Amino acid sequence: MQALVIVAHGSHLNPESSAPTYAHADTIRESGAFDEVREAFWKEEPSFRDALRTVESEEVFVVPLFISEGYFTEEVIPRELRLDDWEAGLWDSDGTSASQATLHADDVDKTIHYCGPVGTHDAMSDVIVKRAETVTGDPDVGEGFGLAVVGHGTERNENSAKAIEYHADRIRSMGRFDEVQALYMDEEPEVDDVTDYFESEDVVVVPLFVADGYHTQEDIPEDMGLTDDYREGWETPAEVDGHRIWYAGAVGTEEFMADVILERAAEAGADVSAALERVREATGGVPASGD
Amino acid sequence: MAATDADLAPDQFEDLVDAVTGGPVEFDGLVVQYEDDGYVFEVPDLHREHLSVEELERVAAANAEWVTNWHFWNVVVGGEGTARRAFLRWLEAADEHSVRARYGAMADGGIHHEWGELLVTVELGEVGYRRYELRHVDDSDADPAELTADAEPRDLRDRSKYDDRGRYRPLKTAPSLVDGWVLPDLTSGELKEALGFVYPATVENWHREHEGTLDVTHWRETAERQTGIYDVVDELPREAVEWVTEAACVDSQCLKRREWQYDEGDHLDTPAGDGAFPCREPCSLVVAAARKWTKLEEEDEHTYEFDLTPSEKAQLEEIIDAVADGRTDEIREADVYEGANRYRARYLRAKRFDEDGNLCGVPTEE
Numbered sequence: 001m002q003a004l005v006i007v008a009h010g011s012h013l014n015p016e017s018s019a020p021t022y023a024h025a026d027t028i029r030e031s032g033a034f035d036e037v038r039e040a041f042w043k044e045e046p047s048f049r050d051a052l053r054t055v056e057s058e059e060v061f062v063v064p065l066f067i068s069e070g071y072f073t074e075e076v077i078p079r080e081l082r083l084d085d086w087e088a089g090l091w092d093s094d095g096t097s098a099s100q101a102t103l104h105a106d107d108v109d110k111t112i113h114y115c116g117p118v119g120t121h122d123a124m125s126d127v128i129v130k131r132a133e134t135v136t137g138d139p140d141v142g143e144g145f146g147l148a149v150v151g152h153g154t155e156r157n158e159n160s161a162k163a164i165e166y167h168a169d170r171i172r173s174m175g176r177f178d179e180v181q182a183l184y185m186d187e188e189p190e191v192d193d194v195t196d197y198f199e200s201e202d203v204v205v206v207p208l209f210v211a212d213g214y215h216t217q218e219d220i221p222e223d224m225g226l227t228d229d230y231r232e233g234w235e236t237p238a239e240v241d242g243h244r245i246w247y248a249g250a251v252g253t254e255e256f257m258a259d260v261i262l263e264r265a266a267e268a269g270a271d272v273s274a275a276l277e278r279v280r281e282a283t284g285g286v287p288a289s290g291d
Numbered sequence: 292m293a294a295t296d297a298d299l300a301p302d303q304f305e306d307l308v309d310a311v312t313g314g315p316v317e318f319d320g321l322v323v324q325y326e327d328d329g330y331v332f333e334v335p336d337l338h339r340e341h342l343s344v345e346e347l348e349r350v351a352a353a354n355a356e357w358v359t360n361w362h363f364w365n366v367v368v369g370g371e372g373t374a375r376r377a378f379l380r381w382l383e384a385a386d387e388h389s390v391r392a393r394y395g396a397m398a399d400g401g402i403h404h405e406w407g408e409l410l411v412t413v414e415l416g417e418v419g420y421r422r423y424e425l426r427h428v429d430d431s432d433a434d435p436a437e438l439t440a441d442a443e444p445r446d447l448r449d450r451s452k453y454d455d456r457g458r459y460r461p462l463k464t465a466p467s468l469v470d471g472w473v474l475p476d477l478t479s480g481e482l483k484e485a486l487g488f489v490y491p492a493t494v495e496n497w498h499r500e501h502e503g504t505l506d507v508t509h510w511r512e513t514a515e516r517q518t519g520i521y522d523v524v525d526e527l528p529r530e531a532v533e534w535v536t537e538a539a540c541v542d543s544q545c546l547k548r549r550e551w552q553y554d555e556g557d558h559l560d561t562p563a564g565d566g567a568f569p570c571r572e573p574c575s576l577v578v579a580a581a582r583k584w585t586k587l588e589e590e591d592e593h594t595y596e597f598d599l600t601p602s603e604k605a606q607l608e609e610i611i612d613a614v615a616d617g618r619t620d621e622i623r624e625a626d627v628y629e630g631a632n633r634y635r636a637r638y639l640r641a642k643r644f645d646e647d648g649n650l651c652g653v654p655t656e657e
Binding site: 071 | 370373374375445448452453459461462463464487491492495496499506508516518519571572574575576579
């Protein structure tokens, strides 16, 4: 038997925080790829501490629904899952290249394949593009458009910006959009000045966040000038300084994310090939770049 | 007993014969084995031997509840040693009552258990399969037709996200589960899934407690493990941890039974609660709240001087009580005899607050 445990942040305040986790877990449950699929949260229940005991399988694939490598993926999650032999070096990562590490959780006596976060997976570049297609309603969007990938950014964790930069570079190299730019909430270049960074009249803005909440639905729309008051909503596209801003919700809410979670588990050795096909059909996804 | 309950499906008998090929079957009073001169079939008050396979099938059909019971537990449920199996066995007191007694009870209105605010009922379905029903304990006597029937565990997951006023429930074991719904026809697997959504990990930790393997982590260890913004919580004074548990961990706030203490051998005075399932360590909500209290407890005390009438002092106390007990909504609009009545509070504010919101015009010391 093999189990998938999707670990995510969750929230004490925002009921939408866990919604993408449940949605993607449901998609994967229906694919039948795993004997068991469970969700676990830092701020909700089951907690990371209790997560592994809720599955019966002896082999468990743990996939963090987080955007970047850093404090949560390298410190909090392994500690709370009681992966005693964990050390960040096991991922042998440059900040965006973590794949998986195989460990043993003593309290439940199970083999744990601890995967890198979904946010740094190559297929996330495709999810970002998919998000741009969804928000513009144009499956061929690209020509004449700029694309901004927006991250939280923080001086405490350089990997946070690395993940954003990584996908911006990859999408730029696809040559699909006229311009691609990484922007941040907490550091330069800032999302507040989005129109300064693009010549294209049309700019798609995709926040690289797991869930919609305060940042994606209040902060960023107001900072970009889409609206003076988030409660009043905004137009899509919205006119800002002579540009049309197509603001997509959090990338984590895109259905195709379920596919990225499966890809992570597959790279760690989970047998999910048949399910991958079914999930791609269900989510309208495309094979990850490089397949 | 209804005719269907006595039925034995052909595949169930085949499963039994297959199992006996691998060795004797002994389960809940049923014994079936193969000896050189034929099958042996035994249930309480009946022993048959030297049976051909045709004879075995007839005897098995005549004593179908024993065979379907074996089939349910060993083919359908399986999971020897798992929390899931132990919980399902506990639901029908399988280790205490005979198959016949259990089948009788399950066919006659079902066997009921409370699990937090959930009422779990196990009933007998066809050929020994169990049907599980879930509803809110407050709806225990309700006509199912008056309840909204949900089809699958996921529906309950969505329902349990908000309380009856539409507010988000961050603590799944808070006693604020909405009522008015029923999941009428669950398999054992679906029941386990539903419980996992409403009260995550409670079955697993209950099972560990029964097995004597519950791994309790006390306050000190939990606090010292924290990093990042929660690193400070190990500075919370011991007496404040008492107040934390009084604030957040008593039955009126959480249905788990607190098994963690301040430290091994250093027990907290706050009642642990009467919940069916244990709480094995401070939860994230308690840790997050403790962070705030740690910062608040760092402040020095000041002596303030206020002029209040005795009734005004009592009113402040009534307001704090009403908020702490979540009773503000119950206080009627015009019930000015209640200190926490809105008009009474507004009057007090008008009389005693200055334009900066300071009580009796006394500034808050920084």
